[in-house]
Amino acid sequence: LSSGINAEWPLRPGGSTGRTTTVFQDYSDGQNVFVDVDISKCGFTKIPNVVTSVEGTSNHWMVLGAASVYDTTTTGFRVYLNNVNAGLDKSLLDDKLWNIEWVAVGFTCGPHILADHTSVQTNLPVAKALIYKNNTVLRKDDTI
Numbered sequence: 001l002s003s004g005i006n007a008e009w010p011l012r013p014g015g016s017t018g019r020t021t022t023v024f025q026d027y028s029d030g031q032n033v034f035v036d037v038d039i040s041k042c043g044f045t046k047i048p049n050v051v052t053s054v055e056g057t058s059n060h061w062m063v064l065g066a067a068s069v070y071d072t073t074t075t076g077f078r079v080y081l082n083n084v085n086a087g088l089d090k091s092l093l094d095d096k097l098w099n100i101e102w103v104a105v106g107f108t109c110g111p112h113i114l115a116d117h118t119s120v121q122t123n124l125p126v127a128k129a130l131i132y133k134n135n136t137v138l139r140k141d142d143t144i
Contacts (some may be wrong), residue, residue: 012105013042016055019097024081024090032065032082033090035100040075048106050077056098063088066100074106 017023017037024033042048054066064082071078079100081088 012103013039014101014103015039016102017100019056019099022093022099024088024093024098026090027080031088032080033088033093034078034080036076036078037100037102038076039102039104042104042106043108044074044104044106046107047072047074048104050102050104052077052079052100052102054081054098055101056093056096058096059092060096060098063098077102 017035022035024035026032027034037052039048039050050069050072052067052069054060054063060066062083062085065080069077069079081093
């Protein structure tokens, strides 16, 4: 940061692997699938908390694993899917337009800098914020 402030900012992006662009891969047992989700464009500086679901046109109500996130890093995560009654066929998943919907909550070095090099720290409890200018925390009576 140009004002010398080293701060991290909360970020809550979300996304989808896409109804026609999700790449499900066969798991080694031949009965299950997994998908790797790329979140590298979010710019997380620490591993975020990720919440997922499966979206599609039908049959996804019977899948297991949709909300279980594995191998989360600052750039991605993996979801394994299983059907308790039968294996999962990738062609069915494609036909039903299954995809992974996700929301990630974590910290990033964000562009929360005002034109005069003032920054706002918002990674505090709701309704609280610290305002910095020239590496100093401003009090409520200070002028920005």
